[in-house]
Amino acid sequence: MGNGTSIGRVRALGAAGHGTHHWLLQRFTAAGNFLGGVFLVASFLFLPDASFATMRDYFASPVPATILALFLISVFWHARLGLQVLIEDYVHEAGNKFAALVALNLFTFAGAGFGLFAILRLALATTSLGGAA
Amino acid sequence: MANRPLSPHLGIWKWGPHMLVSILHRVSGDGLALVGLPVLVWWIAAMASGPAAYDSFLSHATAPYGMVVLIGLSWAFFNHLCSGLRHFVLDMGAGYELDANRRWSIGSMIGALVLTAAFWAAIFAF
Numbered sequence: 001m002g003n004g005t006s007i008g009r010v011r012a013l014g015a016a017g018h019g020t021h022h023w024l025l026q027r028f029t030a031a032g033n034f035l036g037g038v039f040l041v042a043s044f045l046f047l048p049d050a051s052f053a054t055m056r057d058y059f060a061s062p063v064p065a066t067i068l069a070l071f072l073i074s075v076f077w078h079a080r081l082g083l084q085v086l087i088e089d090y091v092h093e094a095g096n097k098f099a100a101l102v103a104l105n106l107f108t109f110a111g112a113g114f115g116l117f118a119i120l121r122l123a124l125a126t127t128s129l130g131g132a133a
Numbered sequence: 134m135a136n137r138p139l140s141p142h143l144g145i146w147k148w149g150p151h152m153l154v155s156i157l158h159r160v161s162g163d164g165l166a167l168v169g170l171p172v173l174v175w176w177i178a179a180m181a182s183g184p185a186a187y188d189s190f191l192s193h194a195t196a197p198y199g200m201v202v203l204i205g206l207s208w209a210f211f212n213h214l215c216s217g218l219r220h221f222v223l224d225m226g227a228g229y230e231l232d233a234n235r236r237w238s239i240g241s242m243i244g245a246l247v248l249t250a251a252f253w254a255a256i257f258a259f
Contacts, residue, residue: 027224030217037214045255052187056180068177075173079166086163115174122181 022081029078036071039064056122065123069116076112080104150238157242158216161209169206207252212245 043064047054058064083104091097146152179190193199219241222228228237 027221030221034214034217037210041210041252045252045259050191052180052184052191055187059177059180072173072177075165075170079162079170082162083166086159111170111174115177118174118178118181122177125181 022084026078026081029074029081032070032074033078036067036074039067040071059119060122060125062123065119069119072112072115072119076108076115080108083108150235150242154216154219154238154242157212158220161213161216164209165206165213168202169209172202172206204249204253208245208249211248211252212242215241215244215248 043058044050047058059068084101087097087100087104091100176190176194179186194203219228219237222237228234
């Protein structure tokens with residue numbers, strides 16, 4: 001193993017074995033986005049109106065709430081992978097790239113976490129309210 | 134920029150549908166990530182917060198500027214969906230012949246416009 005050129009430093013170490021990991025995850029989450037997106041579009045088309053009562057009753061019920069939660073995880077994951085590629089393509093300075101990737105992780109984890117908390121609150125709070133009414 | 138000869142980039146190529154569909158895939162995907170996700174989470178949080186928060190969301194969403202954003206996001210969704218499906222076909226190793234590539238590139242962009250128009254026609258009609 002050489003230590004001069006960059007190719008010399010990695011030669012003979014073998015492939016890391018996860019070269020396609022990012023690429024594959026982008027496809028797996030894309031499939032989830034497709035199913036969840038179709039569900040969401042179909043829901044908007046078939047619900048009679050966009051009023052609070054209609055939307056709340058529908059999305060607070062167990063199956064739509066679960067699908068919405070899974071969709072949220074899938075889209076945020078997919079968006080994190082996609083925006084990572086955007087940053088790697090256009091932010092060339094190492095420090096700025098690192099900062100942008102940190103901001104990206106915070107944005108996606110915070111967004112997904114807050115969204116999931118909201119769905120949980122929606123689903124659980126509505127059950128008890130529905131029972132009282 | 135690196136102080137060395139660089140391979141020819143964006144400026145010198147003749148435009149083709151395969152370039153446009155690729156660029157629009159990135160634009161619509163990043164638009165969905167940076168604008169669509171905050172709107173999606175805002176909508177969910179408004180539902181969870183109660184009628185007042187939801188009505189506030191709805192008043193923004195149905196205002197003219199809100200409709201511009203929502204129609205734009207719906208186009209981005211359908212465009213990213215169509216060109217994403219095109220990517221699945223390309224991933225299987227199909228559709229690289231010049232004619233087929235051109236046909237599917239144009240088809241996915243037109244498909245996105247048709248789906249967006251059909252979606253809003255259905256929303257406003259019923």
